[in-house]
Amino acid sequence: MERTTTPSPTDLFDRALVEEAAKKSGLLWVRPAGQPHARPLWHAWHDGAIVVVGDGSEQPLHGLAASTSAAVTLRSKDKWGRLVALTAAVTRLDPGTPAWDGAVEELKGKRLNAPDTDTIGERWAHECHVLRLTPDDAPLAALPDDALAAAPVPTPATTREPVPAGLPKLLLKRRKR
Template identity: 40%
Template sequence: MTIEDAAAEIAGVMKKAGLVWLSWNDGRPAPAWFATVDGQYVVLADASDGAEQPLPGLATAGAAEVVVPAKPATSRLASWKATVRRLEPGSEEWTAAAQVLRTERLNAAELDQQLERWKSEADLLVLEPTGEITERGGQYDDRPRAESPIGTPATTRGKPPITLHRRIRRRPRLS
C-alpha cells in the first residue's frame, strides 16, 4: 500500500471520529479531540498544567500511535502511526489551525483571550500519517487491551446513601 492510499484510508476513517486515542513513548493511551485543517490532523496539547487537554510529552515525542474508535466507542475503526510536529506560535499555519480549533473547542472559557492563552500555555501539534496502518476493520492484532486503572488518591466518603422509595420486603396482608 502506498502512502497516498494509506492517507486516503485514514482520511475516510478520521471523518467518522471526533475523538482519538493517542499513545506515545510506550505510554498509556490518552483521549484527545482533534480538528482537520487543510487535510492535516491538529491536536491541542497543554504545555503546562493549564485548562486544555493534558497530553504531557507528546510535543517532544516525535511519533505517536493514533487509535480511531467507532462512534459507540466499544470497538476500533483503525489504528495508524503518525509523526508529531509542533506548529510555531504566531506563524500563518499556527493561526489557521488555531482558528479551526477554536470553533471545534467545546465549553471554552474566556473566548476573547483564548488564542493568546494558547500561544503561551499550549502546543498545537500536527499528526502526520506515516503510511503505516497497524489495524483496520477485520484486521486486528491479538494484543490484550485490558489495563489496570490508574492509581488515584480519591476514595469514597463512607457508607452509601439511603435509597428512598425502597421496595417493601414483605407484602402486607390483604384482609
C-alpha cells in the same frame, strides 16, 4: 527526468479512511513513542493531518509535545470501537505561522465550553502546545485481535444475592395500577 510514483489504490483507500475517521470522531487515542499507555485526546482534522491542543489549562498531552512520533488509534463515531491504527509524525506548530493560525481556527470550532471564546487563540499561544500529527506513508497498523482490556483488580467486594422469586410479580402489579 524524475519519476514520480503514483499511489496504489490501497494507499488511497487508507488515506481516505484515516481522513474520514479523523473528521467524524471527536476523540482519538494517542501513545507517544516510548510511553506505555495511550491517552484520549480531542482533536480536529486540518490540511491533511490531525491537530491537537494541550497542556497549560487544556487537555494534558502526557509527553506528546516532546515526542517525534506517536501511535494513533481512531475510533468509529457510531460504535466507538477501534477503526484504524496508524503511526504519525509529531510536529509542534509555532504561534503566528499560517499553519498554526489554520490549526487554531479549526480547533476553536471543536473546543466545547471554552471559558474565553474570543481570546482562546491568544491563550493557546501563551500557555499551550498546538501539535500536528501527520500520518506517515507506512501501511496502516493491524488492529489487535484481543480487547486490550486490563484484568480487574482483585477485591473482596461481591455482587448482591439473586433477585427474590416473588419480586417480578410485585413489580408487575404496581405497573398495572
